[in-house]
Ligand SMILES: O=P(O)(O)OC[C@H]1O[C@H](OP(=O)(O)OP(=O)(O)O)[C@H](O)[C@@H]1O
């Protein structure tokens with residue numbers, strides 16, 4: 758699908774380059790879904806999406822899984838409107854589901870410093886789940902500051918600020934169907 762920017766006030770000039778195309782995302786999600794279906798066969802699986810960034814990957818991954826798989830959502834924030842993690846994770850919206858005895862798979866768009874996921878894993882594991890694992894579309898190996906065990910990973914990407922496919926800068930660009938490096942001149946202050 759080619760994005761239609763005819764209505765918008767920005768163009769592809771906002772990006773240094775596309776790092777993952779929508780076609781690559783679809784193909785990788787096909788592969789991950791095969792693994793997840795096998796690993797959780799016969800189990801009652803709860804996907805926990807981390808708002809807002811994981812909306813796209815959750816929707817596209819969940820559609821590749823059996824219909825009895827359930828979804829719940831949590832909103833946490835550590836980035837605000839900037840391009841650097843504040844290091845402080847806040848719960849903006851908690852889960853509706855009780856995790857006691859559940860098999861939980863956290864669905865994330867990106868692991869950057871790892872601070873958000875590390876905090877989230879600790880938080881969800883303390884709620885009595887049978888298992889808590891992670892599926893993340895993107896990971897920046899050169900940015901990670903904490904050791905996290907990630908069971909399902911889409912793509913390792915360079916340590917640059919990316920947008921699209923759920924990922925934002927100042928709430929913009931989430932709707933792009935691909936992931937691209939945002940030109941620093943777009944977010945540079947001044
Ligand atoms: O590994 P980290 O350095 O912790 O960064 C990853 C987290 O940061 C982003 O969320 P953000 O706080 O920007 O909220 P959003 O999903 O609403 O954009 C992203 O969606 C991850 O949840």
Ligand code: HPA
Pocket residue numbers: 836867869917918919920924925926
């Ligand atoms: O590279 C990024 N882009 C957008 N949001 C993010 N949150 C953590 N890392 C990123």
Ligand SMILES: [Mg+2]
Pocket residue numbers: 810836837924925
């Ligand atoms: Mg964000």
